[in-house]
Amino acid sequence: MKIFYFTATGNSLYVAKRIGGELCSIPQMVKEGTNEFVDEAIGFVFPCYGFAPPRMVLNFIKKSKFKANYFFAIMTYGNKAASGLGYMEKIGNQAGIQFNYTNEVLMVDNYLPIFKIEEQLKKEDTKKTEEKLEQIVKDIKSRQKQFVRKGFVSNVLSKGGSKLINKLNQDAGDKQFIVRDNCNGCKVCEKVCPISNIKVDRKPEYLHKCEGCFACIHHCPQTAIHLKIERSNTRFMNRNVKLKEIIDANNQSNS
Numbered sequence: 001m002k003i004f005y006f007t008a009t010g011n012s013l014y015v016a017k018r019i020g021g022e023l024c025s026i027p028q029m030v031k032e033g034t035n036e037f038v039d040e041a042i043g044f045v046f047p048c049y050g051f052a053p054p055r056m057v058l059n060f061i062k063k064s065k066f067k068a069n070y071f072f073a074i075m076t077y078g079n080k081a082a083s084g085l086g087y088m089e090k091i092g093n094q095a096g097i098q099f100n101y102t103n104e105v106l107m108v109d110n111y112l113p114i115f116k117i118e119e120q121l122k123k124e125d126t127k128k129t130e131e132k133l134e135q136i137v138k139d140i141k142s143r144q145k146q147f148v149r150k151g152f153v154s155n156v157l158s159k160g161g162s163k164l165i166n167k168l169n170q171d172a173g174d175k176q177f178i179v180r181d182n183c184n185g186c187k188v189c190e191k192v193c194p195i196s197n198i199k200v201d202r203k204p205e206y207l208h209k210c211e212g213c214f215a216c217i218h219h220c221p222q223t224a225i226h227l228k229i230e231r232s233n234t235r236f237m238n239r240n241v242k243l244k245e246i247i248d249a250n251n252q253s254n255s
């Protein structure tokens, strides 16, 4: 079984690790230019961005060929997933993937413009993440067939939300980031960026092709990178994941 995953702060990587199999980071697949994959089972694990899968995940699916007897998609989210998985099913169908199983996992919301991380961390236990994960692991092991499908309002939200996120990234993108003077040029931001949008000489320079994942902000060891508008000074990384794993997953350079 192969699992293709995308992660900024580790939630989706943790879920992928819990399901098991051969873990393949989508940014690394894109970097290598590998785009044909065959296995008995193939899964995708990714965060919800604007009620939909991230653009990087959708582009990877559109540009690749997959062959498997069993396909699944698991979306992690922090507050409202709407029809993100329905959106994934639709894009999958267009790319020749017939999903057999989709499910979603409620976790800490890392979206800094709206959520305070300290409050999210306090709420973590109420999200029943582990119970949901145990069920998903069992379901996938026994090759269950089931789908998360929602109604009209959720479909509209997902269509509009994904357009809005893409537009925000296009118009504002990394222009909404501020680098404060306590930056020491450590290059962690460069290494966790999944799209090679940051070059650090003495300070990070953004190259304006941002995916808006906020990995650079959350993982800055100095908390030197901020959004112009953010609800929280606290940063987040899933406690079951190490920074090195995020770097290994997302680093686009060879250092």
Ligand SMILES: Cc1cc2nc3c(=O)[nH]c(=O)nc-3n(C[C@H](O)[C@H](O)[C@H](O)COP(=O)(O)O)c2cc1C
Pocket: 006, 007, 008, 009, 010, 011, 012, 013, 046, 047, 048, 049, 050, 051, 052, 076, 077, 078, 079, 080, 081, 107, 108, 109, 110, 111, 161, 165, 212, 213, 214, 238
């Ligand atoms: C740009 C962006 C948009 C997001 N949009 C949503 C959303 O529409 N609904 C939601 O519930 N969570 C949303 N989130 C929260 C993430 O989906 C959630 O925290 C996810 O588990 C993070 O996964 P990761 O740690 O693997 O990156 C968003 C986060 C980011 C950075």
